[in-house]
Amino acid sequence: MIDIKNVYKNYGDQAVLSGFDLSIKKGQLCMLLGPSGCGKSTLLKLINRLLIPEAGTIEIGGNPIENIKPELLRRNMGYAIQGSALFPHMRVEDNIAVVPRLMNWPKHKTTARIQELLDLVGLNQSFAKKYPHQLSGGEAQRIGVARALAADPEILLLDEPFGALDPVSRLQLQESFLEIQNKLKKTVVFVTHDVGEAVRMADFLVLMKNGTVVAQGRPFDIVREAEDAVWDFLGNSYTLELLERITLKDLVRNSIPIQEFKNLSELTKFKMNSTCKELLSAMLMNSNSELMVNLGGNVFQFRFEDILTSFGGENQ
Amino acid sequence: MNDKKNIEFWNNLGKKLWIKEIFLLIVLLVLINEFSILELWLKDVLNVEKGFVEWIPLQKLVIQYLIIVLASVLFSSLVGFTLGALIHLYEWKGLREFAIMLGGLGVTFPTVAIMALLVPSMGYGYEPVVVSLVIYGIFPILTATMDGLRDVDQEFVLASRAMGMNKFQVFRKVELPLASPVILAGLRTSTIISISAATIGATVGAGGLGLPIVTGIRTNNPILILKGALPVMLIAMLADLLFYRVEQSKKWQ
Numbered sequence: 001m002i003d004i005k006n007v008y009k010n011y012g013d014q015a016v017l018s019g020f021d022l023s024i025k026k027g028q029l030c031m032l033l034g035p036s037g038c039g040k041s042t043l044l045k046l047i048n049r050l051l052i053p054e055a056g057t058i059e060i061g062g063n064p065i066e067n068i069k070p071e072l073l074r075r076n077m078g079y080a081i082q083g084s085a086l087f088p089h090m091r092v093e094d095n096i097a098v099v100p101r102l103m104n105w106p107k108h109k110t111t112a113r114i115q116e117l118l119d120l121v122g123l124n125q126s127f128a129k130k131y132p133h134q135l136s137g138g139e140a141q142r143i144g145v146a147r148a149l150a151a152d153p154e155i156l157l158l159d160e161p162f163g164a165l166d167p168v169s170r171l172q173l174q175e176s177f178l179e180i181q182n183k184l185k186k187t188v189v190f191v192t193h194d195v196g197e198a199v200r201m202a203d204f205l206v207l208m209k210n211g212t213v214v215a216q217g218r219p220f221d222i223v224r225e226a227e228d229a230v231w232d233f234l235g236n237s238y239t240l241e242l243l244e245r246i247t248l249k250d251l252v253r254n255s256i257p258i259q260e261f262k263n264l265s266e267l268t269k270f271k272m273n274s275t276c277k278e279l280l281s282a283m284l285m286n287s288n289s290e291l292m293v294n295l296g297g298n299v300f301q302f303r304f305e306d307i308l309t310s311f312g313g314e315n316q
Numbered sequence: 317m318n319d320k321k322n323i324e325f326w327n328n329l330g331k332k333l334w335i336k337e338i339f340l341l342i343v344l345l346v347l348i349n350e351f352s353i354l355e356l357w358l359k360d361v362l363n364v365e366k367g368f369v370e371w372i373p374l375q376k377l378v379i380q381y382l383i384i385v386l387a388s389v390l391f392s393s394l395v396g397f398t399l400g401a402l403i404h405l406y407e408w409k410g411l412r413e414f415a416i417m418l419g420g421l422g423v424t425f426p427t428v429a430i431m432a433l434l435v436p437s438m439g440y441g442y443e444p445v446v447v448s449l450v451i452y453g454i455f456p457i458l459t460a461t462m463d464g465l466r467d468v469d470q471e472f473v474l475a476s477r478a479m480g481m482n483k484f485q486v487f488r489k490v491e492l493p494l495a496s497p498v499i500l501a502g503l504r505t506s507t508i509i510s511i512s513a514a515t516i517g518a519t520v521g522a523g524g525l526g527l528p529i530v531t532g533i534r535t536n537n538p539i540l541i542l543k544g545a546l547p548v549m550l551i552a553m554l555a556d557l558l559f560y561r562v563e564q565s566k567k568w569q
Binding site: 048050070071072073074075076079081083085087088089090098099102131132133147157 | 471472474475476477478479480481482485489490493494566567568569
């Protein structure tokens, strides 16, 4: 869907991207992970032509972007940034309607779309009439995502969209965003400097440093092929972050609940979408590599080996 | 607690009913139409013996005066705003510096002198007054427009461009509304300057409320001075209140 070939970009004398190559498939959530100044935001701005590369080509669906009028190109790419940048003088509904109005949608279609999007990002319809200063950081960011999705673009460009949030709202938004993405299957380029966020969400993970790709691939593949450079980059707890991608639903696939257990209330409660990281954490807390848990009313026994096996399975 | 609520209630009601504005307007109208009553009383209090000259009616002076002020404000905001917007849109860096310099120079030059200098070419009357007030009024609006537009948070400009707005759409939908409080403050300054400076117009024969003031000074007649100055003061207060109201009317801050 997005093909970046041999792209060079300098700011003055300083090279930001030198010979950058990347190919992003349709429907993929591609996370660009890297420290500040590695060129990841620059790459986003090159894709929607806010910046023009010194050399190299960027193609969308096989069509070089310089053949498309910049305004039209951008209207077909949703864009959200850190701190949401909602226009303070417009109500939420008008913020969401910016791109549909630029594209001259009929009024009833825009109105319907606003309602649909508020539902999608999990906000009440009463938010439509609010001004951005009346929203919390998390709510504003949800509207930011809704605004990016407004004209139903094929591509989403997100530049640290959850960067300014507290850790709790941040997790909630990541979860909501993954749910939305599972429904809509957009081609997403998501820039972040948060290892946990990148590993948790990526279909395709790109590690960037000094304007080049250090490693790219599915998060589990990157672990398998791990080189020193990758470990230096991600830190040694990277595998723990990967555990967040395995849910208890994956673990119980082959096990049967224990029937004869009576005292459900004594057990730690888990949900089907709880992660292996939480399970491991509970094992550590109980100083036991075997743990009985209450999983939605059923009792399951998990062992540390189950986590190992399942991790190994994902890792194949 | 209850008292506080009460006060808040009456304040809000006052705002809704435009109490202050209407009160000032009534005072102004009464003053204009019934000045003779005040004149008699002032004559007693100030012990002024001078007889009254046949005067142009105060109503007529107020109307002349308002026309001068409104025309100057209209022209200076048109020119100042358009110039400021163009300088911003087309990024005329050199022109920005030049405009600020020229404007600064213009403001330091005395208004009376400009009026006097214009008389030989334009003759006596309201024309030199309006032209010099326009020259004065442009500067606050021009700088407010340029600075207001320049100081809009670039985050919003970037976001609007990334959503596919062209330069003019960014200007109309994002930059202009966000800069409007600053531009409005410039317009307010410009208007208040015009209101007070327009009285000087009487020295070059423009009439208006400056006429009784100037004549009062020449003939040492405090009643005449008050006859011009009181309505000017009320008009300035009214204008200030109206601007305040417009500034308060936006809901997004």
